[in-house]
Amino acid sequence: MHPINLALARRLERLARLLELRGDEAYKIRAYLRAAETLESLPEPITHYAEAGTLTQLPGIGPAIARKIREFLETGEIATLKRVQQEVPVTLLELLNLPGLGPSRVRRLWQELGVVDLDSLEAALRAGRVRGLAGFGAKTEARLLAALERYKARPRGHLLAHALDLARMLLPWLRDIPGVQRAQLAGDARRWVPYPARLDLAVAADRSPEDLLPLLLAHPLLEQGRTEGGRLLLWDFDGFPVVVHLTAEAAFGTFWLYLTGSPAHVQALEREAAARGLGLSPEGLHTGEGLRTVAEEEDVYQALGLPWIPPELRQGRDELDLARAGRLDDVLPWEAVQADLHMHSDWSDGAASLREMVQAAWESGLRVVAITDHSPVQKVARGLSVSRLRQQRREIEALRREFEGRIHILHGAEVDILEDGTLDYPDDVLEWLDLVVASPHLHLDQDAETATARLVRAVMHPRVRILGHPRGKMWPRRPGLPVDIRKVAEAAAAHGTALELNANPYRLDLGEEDLAVVREVGAWVSINTDAHSPQDFGYRLFGIALARRARLSARQVVNAWPTEGLLAWVRGEEPTEAPLV
């Protein structure tokens, strides 16, 4: 995605949300959101279409939005947005993250009680003022207080995907600035920490922070910034912090290493250095003869008798031992995943045809895919009736012939796990499908005991091969089912069912703590993208990174199995290897 397209899409999205809070017509809101989606999927920078005079030929962009786009390209601002931002407090947008609060209720809290942010909402709730509003009662008050508590306890930080998108757009730009010799991703995001607090960039340059600041602020994604010591603190349009750390090129290796962390990993390296009579600091290696600067990270590790350790493994756990023993490859290799067993097409709520999805999967390096559209209970997602499911098989058979010898296509379904743990298709249909991914979508407010029993029942169904996004969590809004993962994993291990690591960056479900339990129990894991459009296959990296952080082996991840073994397991045959219990 081009930075200018993203910068503009963000503004249109914010405009839509603010208009929604103001109470403008719903279809106008949708129009802005659709235009933002179009911008995010454009192959060329929007300037290209503006210059060619073809803006209104783009889907969802008519005369009014085209005018705003041209205004933004010429002035860097959208007057309508500025005006609406003065009218509606931007801080209200965060309230929409609370389950139970939609635009209409937030508007009334704001207009009738003067609530503008989380703090004033909490104060109003605790003072009993909310339940005085028409349509709000004691139950709503209690639910909102509970939602507020859960929200405050959510994983802090921002979406990793957001940080990496930003880095992808900023780094090439930084490297082109005169005087900048190197620019690299560092910090939590480089280690694939799911919710980084900020984006850290390591930059080697022979210019001062004060010289660089105005150049960086010219970037369309960066809104404001200042210098602080040897660093530049910057913020993007949504207030996401970007920190540019400056060093000299000769010391880049140690500097980058320290900036990447984790602190526990770096401390382990310092102890390793001390054991060899060396000192390690961001400035370099301290030897008996004085300071030796190190420009490359590999050389730091080499000086300590270690191979380079990939950032996502730098957790201060067992990685130094693994590295010393030459066993870093015991952890699932990045390139080992060649199957994706959960994706959607425009038969249900996907954005692309079956053919486009299979083609994109093939191009992204996959060799086995499963088409898994929704089951009937998912009305909004246009879940497939049994007869449409049977029609879909004919199209899939044609695609199999077309892609013969290149990619193996399974015809599955993402079948809803109903409230009691039964499934949303009858058994004969489940029997007929190549692969059943069973997932919870509804009734995500169950208590731990009910939810655990529900998932265990689904996992034990003889036709279920994969338990999709087991908790049903969605960042930042939905915390997910309070399931006893150990019990679910034990049932899964006993039945040869895999638990999904859903790689969609908004889900990452199972999460890191859950995966540690699953690893210990020895149940199989399936890393899938849940792709709803061709570009979503890129989500795979988030899943693999998380699996690596959890130290899963290729043996435990079904998507990394050789094709024949994987297909045998999908068919429900006895696994060739016993589960790792």
Add this chain to the structure above:
DNA sequence: GCCGTTTTCGGCCCGACTGTTTTCAGTCG
């Protein structure tokens, strides 16, 4: 606000659930 026609304006994804109603609005997926 956009779109596709009926070329001037009506339709735009929909059904269930919940709490708060006393016939429904708001939220969710």
